[in-house]
Amino acid sequence: xxxxxxxxxxxxxxxxxFWGQAAKAVDWIDAPNKIFDSxxxxxxxxxxxxxxxxxxxxxDRHVQNGRGDQDAIIYDSPVTNTKRKLTYAQVLDDxxxxxxxxxxxxxxKGDRVIxxxxxxxxxxxxxxxxxxxxxxxxxxxxxxxxxELATRIDDxxxxxxxxxxxGIEPGRVVAYKPLLDEAIRLSSSKPxxxxxxxxxxxxxxxxxxxxxxxxxxxxxxxxxGKRAECVTVKATDPLYILYTxxxxxxxxxxxxxxxxxxxxxxxxxxxxxxxxPGEVFWSASDVGWVVGHSYIVYGPLLHGATTIVYEGKPIGxxxxxAFWRVIxxxxxxxLFTAPTAFRAxxxxxxxATFLQKYSTKxxxxxxxxxxxxxxxxxxxxxxxxxxxxxxxxWQTETGWGIVxxxxxxxxxxxxxGSPTVPMxxxxxxxxxxxxxxxPNGQMGSIVIKLPLPPGCLPTLWQNDCRMKESYLxxxxxxxxxxxxxxxxxxxxxxxxxxxxxxxxxxxxxLSTGGMEEVLASHPAVAECAVIGIKDELKGEQPCGFVVxxxxxxxxxxxxxxxxxxxxxxxxxxxxxxxxAITVNRLPKTRSGKILRGTMKKIADGDEWSTPATIDxxxxxxxxxxxxxxxGI
Ligand code: COA
Ligand code: AMP
Numbered sequence: 030x031x032x033x034x035x036x037x038x039x040x041x042x043x044x045x046x047f048w049g050q051a052a053k054a055v056d057w058i059d060a061p062n063k064i065f066d067s068x069x070x071x072x073x074x075x076x077x078x079x080x081x082x083x084x085x086x087x088x089d090r091h092v093q094n095g096r097g098d099q100d101a102i103i104y105d106s107p108v109t110n111t112k113r114k115l116t117y118a119q120v121l122d123d124x125x126x127x128x129x130x131x132x133x134x135x136x137x138k139g140d141r142v143i144x145x146x147x148x149x150x151x152x153x154x155x156x157x158x159x160x161x162x163x164x165x166x167x168x169x170x171x172x173x174x175x176x177e178l179a180t181r182i183d184d185x186x187x188x189x190x191x192x193x194x195x196g197i198e199p200g201r202v203v204a205y206k207p208l209l210d211e212a213i214r215l216s217s218s219k220p221x222x223x224x225x226x227x228x229x230x231x232x233x234x235x236x237x238x239x240x241x242x243x244x245x246x247x248x249x250x251x252x253x254g255k256r257a258e259c260v261t262v263k264a265t266d267p268l269y270i271l272y273t274x275x276x277x278x279x280x281x282x283x284x285x286x287x288x289x290x291x292x293x294x295x296x297x298x299x300x301x302x303x304x305x306p307g308e309v310f311w312s313a314s315d316v317g318w319v320v321g322h323s324y325i326v327y328g329p330l331l332h333g334a335t336t337i338v339y340e341g342k343p344i345g346x347x348x349x350x351a352f353w354r355v356i357x358x359x360x361x362x363x364l365f366t367a368p369t370a371f372r373a374x375x376x377x378x379x380x381a382t383f384l385q386k387y388s389t390k391x392x393x394x395x396x397x398x399x400x401x402x403x404x405x406x407x408x409x410x411x412x413x414x415x416x417x418x419x420x421x422x423w424q425t426e427t428g429w430g431i432v433x434x435x436x437x438x439x440x441x442x443x444x445x446g447s448p449t450v451p452m453x454x455x456x457x458x459x460x461x462x463x464x465x466x467x468p469n470g471q472m473g474s475i476v477i478k479l480p481l482p483p484g485c486l487p488t489l490w491q492n493d494c495r496m497k498e499s500y501l502x503x504x505x506x507x508x509x510x511x512x513x514x515x516x517x518x519x520x521x522x523x524x525x526x527x528x529x530x531x532x533x534x535x536x537x538x539l540s541t542g543g544m545e546e547v548l549a550s551h552p553a554v555a556e557c558a559v560i561g562i563k564d565e566l567k568g569e570q571p572c573g574f575v576v577x578x579x580x581x582x583x584x585x586x587x588x589x590x591x592x593x594x595x596x597x598x599x600x601x602x603x604x605x606x607x608x609a610i611t612v613n614r615l616p617k618t619r620s621g622k623i624l625r626g627t628m629k630k631i632a633d634g635d636e637w638s639t640p641a642t643i644d645x646x647x648x649x650x651x652x653x654x655x656x657x658x659x660g661i
Pocket of ligand 1: 147171172173196198199313315318343344366373398535567602603
């Protein structure tokens with residue numbers, strides 16, 4: 030029997046008592062007397078009078094409590110043939126030394142530090158070092174281009190950047206330093222210093238007086254016996270900023286506080302994921318995404334568990350058995366990944382023959398999130414692994430599961446296609462445009478009654494206005510998730526897609542509006558539209574339509590090639606923008622709105638009808654023909 034209903038009921042009855050109780054799992058410097066203050070911030074703040082240090086909770090207290098020799102981080106990198114285990118004591122040692130180096134460079138509480146690093150333990154060490162001294166880290170994913178990095182630098186105004194010489198993609202070394210140098214050149218707010226972790230796969234050109242070698246600095250600090258102590262911060266002080274796609278080319282700086290974040294993640298480790306301290310929890314994501322922040326970097330260590338930093342892919346590094354090998358080798362009890370990873374494995378090895386080579390007997394649960402988990406993939410994963418496959422739905426903004434199946438409270442019956450039920454903290458409702466609740470079974474906008482629980486974004490970085498505008502104004506009293514879906518008669522949620530221009534490509538969140546800005550910047554382009562079209566592997570892939578300016582002498586094919594290169598160059602390879610199609614005109618309503626929804630239906634082969642408001646219906650046939658000419 031699951032205790033979910035009782036626990037959710039407890040939260041509903043008295044949210045402050047619920048979170049006050051959950052807060053006891055955290056070591057505070059000043060424990061909270063007040064649990065929630067509705068007068069602060071755009072919708073209120075959690076634990077307003079408490080003080081704490083996140084790094085202390087991640088490392089020091091576990092070392093003090095006897096976990097010093099337990100593995101904290103397991104690094105497994107098939108792309109470099111490296112395996113390394115770091116105990117809690119070792120990580121604490123490295124973090125304290127790096128934090129002292131940061132302090133020597135003048136980084137203080139509240140200063141921002143950009144972390145531009147791939148899946149190596151030093152990325153986590155850098156993040157913990159910032160947390161230790163109260164600096165605010167902002168991690169930028171390695172698959173973004175220099176311009177995206179520059180936008181984040183301009184918004185966060187970092188004092189310093191932590192980086193490395195390269196990331197490694199299968200068959201390709203991604204040199205980070207030239208991208209960073211270009212980003213700093215493009216940005217108006219120049220960081221004073223750069224600390225670079227040199228990897229043997231690429232050499233970095235260092236700028237004297239600005240760039241410093243990570244390993245030498247840390248070694249020297251250790252030799253000199255320098256160690257930074259944990260700096261006291263307010264529970265409401267920011268721990269990090271994580272930029273995520275918004276509806277324009279300017280990403281949103283999602284802020285995470287220290288106190289609420291620790292309380293929420295610690296609660297989830299036991300109750301949602303069913304993990305015990307000392308066990309190995311593997312999240313096969315990237316430190317550049319929210320899943321990486323919450324469940325590679327912070328959640329497992331807050332809970333005294335072991336995390337795996339996997340620098341590889343589900344397939345091709347070297348084969349579709351990679352995930353099973355890692356589970357066997359490190360006795361992982363849970364795996365958390367995006368459905369696209371399982372679609373990739375299934376495509377490569379439909380009969381899961383690689384599973385016969387390995388034992389995954391330690392695995393208790395597979396968790397999926399980041400995009401819709403299609404029932405087919407879920408059923409396949411259940412069949413081959415023989416463990417429950419738990420889909421759960423959340424966003425960068427929330428930092429942890431809004432809707433899930435709480436394994437630790439006792440698993441509820443799984444319905445394929447549904448991430449199950451709201452977690453305590455979330456009153457999830459389906460509403461129409463007028464914010465009126467809709468009956469079960471009817472599709473509408475998914476909203477969350479305010480206040481959001483601990484761990485969710487209190488605001489956007491130095492932009493309360495955009496926070497209110499983006500999330501709080503359309504449905505007064507609620508947070509707008511910008512997802513659409515419905516509830517069934519058992520209260521199970523079904524998440525069907527976004528209501529804005531965000532698309533989800535291989536579990537990566539991307540803005541089509543941002544891509545349109547890039548397309549429009551090409552000198553030959555008069556107008557454009559980018560839509561996400563169905564993709565068997567990645568869920569969706571972007572597809573751009575362009576109308577050329579009259580008098581353009583370049584061939585359409587040439588422009589299309591240039592546009593594909595431009596998106597890669599301006600947004601980055603992660604945009605996976607490969608399809609550009611030149612058309613004579615775009616379908617529009619009589620008021621001039623581009624009919625992206627209808628274009629998407631045509632591309633996806635879904636049923637579609639000509640909208641009554643269309644200016645010229647013939648254009649839809651032109652779009653269908655243009656797609657056909659590209660084999661879509
Ligand atoms: N640094 C630099 N480039 C990166 C990168 C990184 N950290 N991550 C991805 N890229 C590049 C890829 O190399 C690829 O480049 P290419 O166009 O030259 O091939 C491009 O960005 C697109 O990457 P992706 O969409 O990931 O496709 P893929 O073909 O490389 O891999 C999967 C497909 C399904 C195997 C892969 O997407 C995957 O493992 N997904 C898991 C999803 C995930 O972890 N989501 C995070 C949220 S939970
Ligand atoms: P991100 O902020 O990158 O985590 O992306 C969040 C978005 O991904 C959500 O708003 C959803 O559109 C989508 N998403 C995440 N998890 C799920 C899920 N389990 N089911 C359906 N969509 C999901």
